[in-house]
Amino acid sequence: MYLNPKDGRFYDDYTYRKTPFGERPPETDQGRASVIGHEFGHALLGAHDESPQFPLGRNVRDNENAVRAQVFPPLPPRRAYGGNQFPIDE
Numbered sequence: 001m002y003l004n005p006k007d008g009r010f011y012d013d014y015t016y017r018k019t020p021f022g023e024r025p026p027e028t029d030q031g032r033a034s035v036i037g038h039e040f041g042h043a044l045l046g047a048h049d050e051s052p053q054f055p056l057g058r059n060v061r062d063n064e065n066a067v068r069a070q071v072f073p074p075l076p077p078r079r080a081y082g083g084n085q086f087p088i089d090e
Contacts, residue, residue, distance in 0.1 A: 008031075
């Protein structure tokens, strides 16, 4: 897990380049909390992201979106990973 303290979203250059604009969280405390929730899903739970390589991955839905719902004000749920859309209500 890597969090870049010099970026407003904790992103490294690679993550910034590969993340579509519409999927990036805001550069706020709420956005940074969602990034931490996402990365903790990987580090602590071994969760995989929703992607063609991991069709059963649920890291965004189970971990990142859970944090997005709990921050104040809440952030809308993320509905895609790497440009791949996924349902959020299952």
